[in-house]
Amino acid sequence: MAQHAVELILTRQLASCLSVPIVLFGPTGDVLFYNEPAEALLGMRFQETGPLTLVESDRRVRLTDERGAEIPRAARPSAIALGQQRPAHSQMWMTAADGTRRAVEVTAFPLLAEAGGLLGAAVMFWERDGR
Amino acid sequence: MKVTFYGTRGSLATPGRATERYGGNTSCVLVRGEDGSALVLDAGTGIRAAGADLPRDLRRVDILLTHLHMDHIQGLGFFGPLYNPRVEVHLWGPASATAALDARLSRYLSPPLFPVLLRDLPCRLHLHHVPCGEIKIGPFTIVAQSVCHPGPTVGYRLADGRAVLTYIPDHEPALGARHFPEDPEWTSGWELARDADLLVHDAQYTREEYPSHLGWGHSSLHDALAFGALARVRRLVFFHHDPARDDHAVSAAAEAAVVDARPAFSAMPAAEGESFDLPAGP
Numbered sequence: 001m002a003q004h005a006v007e008l009i010l011t012r013q014l015a016s017c018l019s020v021p022i023v024l025f026g027p028t029g030d031v032l033f034y035n036e037p038a039e040a041l042l043g044m045r046f047q048e049t050g051p052l053t054l055v056e057s058d059r060r061v062r063l064t065d066e067r068g069a070e071i072p073r074a075a076r077p078s079a080i081a082l083g084q085q086r087p088a089h090s091q092m093w094m095t096a097a098d099g100t101r102r103a104v105e106v107t108a109f110p111l112l113a114e115a116g117g118l119l120g121a122a123v124m125f126w127e128r129d130g131r
Numbered sequence: 132m133k134v135t136f137y138g139t140r141g142s143l144a145t146p147g148r149a150t151e152r153y154g155g156n157t158s159c160v161l162v163r164g165e166d167g168s169a170l171v172l173d174a175g176t177g178i179r180a181a182g183a184d185l186p187r188d189l190r191r192v193d194i195l196l197t198h199l200h201m202d203h204i205q206g207l208g209f210f211g212p213l214y215n216p217r218v219e220v221h222l223w224g225p226a227s228a229t230a231a232l233d234a235r236l237s238r239y240l241s242p243p244l245f246p247v248l249l250r251d252l253p254c255r256l257h258l259h260h261v262p263c264g265e266i267k268i269g270p271f272t273i274v275a276q277s278v279c280h281p282g283p284t285v286g287y288r289l290a291d292g293r294a295v296l297t298y299i300p301d302h303e304p305a306l307g308a309r310h311f312p313e314d315p316e317w318t319s320g321w322e323l324a325r326d327a328d329l330l331v332h333d334a335q336y337t338r339e340e341y342p343s344h345l346g347w348g349h350s351s352l353h354d355a356l357a358f359g360a361l362a363r364v365r366r367l368v369f370f371h372h373d374p375a376r377d378d379h380a381v382s383a384a385a386e387a388a389v390v391d392a393r394p395a396f397s398a399m400p401a402a403e404g405e406s407f408d409l410p411a412g413p
Contacts, residue, residue, distance in 0.1 A: 003316050114228050
């Protein structure tokens with residue numbers, strides 16, 4: 001077991017203190033952590049799932065457009081933040097692990113270390129019809 | 132390796148009779164290798180005496196800075212070997228996102244704060260940025276890793292093949308953690324401290340003081356003990372004593388925390404002038 005970079009640790013700690021749903025991705029797209037507000041949106045609990053591989057998270061949570069077509073991985077804000085190392089935002093539909101479908105806003109930004117290097121991405125979700 | 136404390140105080144030097152047991156100088160620890168290698172951890176006001184104690188024929192010394200807060204660099208300009216043209220001084224420390232180490236240090240080592248410019252020092256000076264992967268110096272393998280403290284800050288893990296010393300003088304791993312300590316992989320500094328023979332760790336506050344200093348970058352004695360337990364260290368030395376605490380108060384705070392936490396390892400306050408030989412004898 002290796003320790004995460006302090007920047008990721010601090011991002012997780014910040015996310016744990018906020019009411020905004022936040023998912024923390026590693027540099028290869030694996031889900032490292034999601035906070036309690038995100039648990040409600042994603043329909044699963046971090047305590048039960050733990051970290052998720054890219055494939056596993058795709059299997060549990062589907063991201064689609066308004067017509068129900070799958071949003072290609074490369075077009076998702078998380079993938080843009082990781083692949084192009086720039087912030088990205090979009091609107092989409094999310095089918096959570098518990099089957100609930102919601103319209104969401106998604107904003108992602110890359111986590112770049114002080115000394116350089118991509119550590120991951122933080123992704124904020126916002127339910128459009130929610131709060 | 133031999134580890135000697137030359138400065139144990141946090142934030143501000145506090146000389147005087149009330150602090151003569153644990154010391155009033157700010158952060159500085161001298162580590163000597165079996166081959167005579169000399170590593171100086173931080174350049175607080177204690178570094179002046181550390182420099183004076185080094186052998187005159189020493190030709191290389193490495194200064195490992197954890198960060199550039201004043202209490203960790205204030206003594207730098209008074210380190211004797213910097214003024215000796217026959218000595219090679221290697222200065223290791225963190226850059227920031229916008230400034231290199233020399234630019235950051237020069238803010239202090241230049242007028243009006245200091246009369247001598249960094250570039251005018253007579254020694255053969257080499258600057259290195261950390262973290263930078265493994266560093267090999269004499270018998271030591273050194274790893275620097277960023278840790279939780281305001282501004283670019285690292286901790287160091289020094290291994291000489293026989294023992295491991297971990298030095299994290301300014302560290303607030305409990306910041307924002309719901310239940311500290313949580314998983315090791317989500318705990319700042321854990322990898323540096325893992326199974327260390329000696330952990331020198333920030334313990335500036337009592338448990339009662341900590342809530343009103345949240346985010347200042349320092350730990351309570353209880354959190355230092357919990358961190359040491361998580362990392363399964365063999366010995367913990369409380370470091371970065373609060374400048375408001377006299378000798379009696381440092382002893383009392385440490386004793387109360389140890390009695391309360393009952394660690395499985397020994398824990399004591401760092402005292403200026405005190406040395407540890409690692410590995411410890413039987």
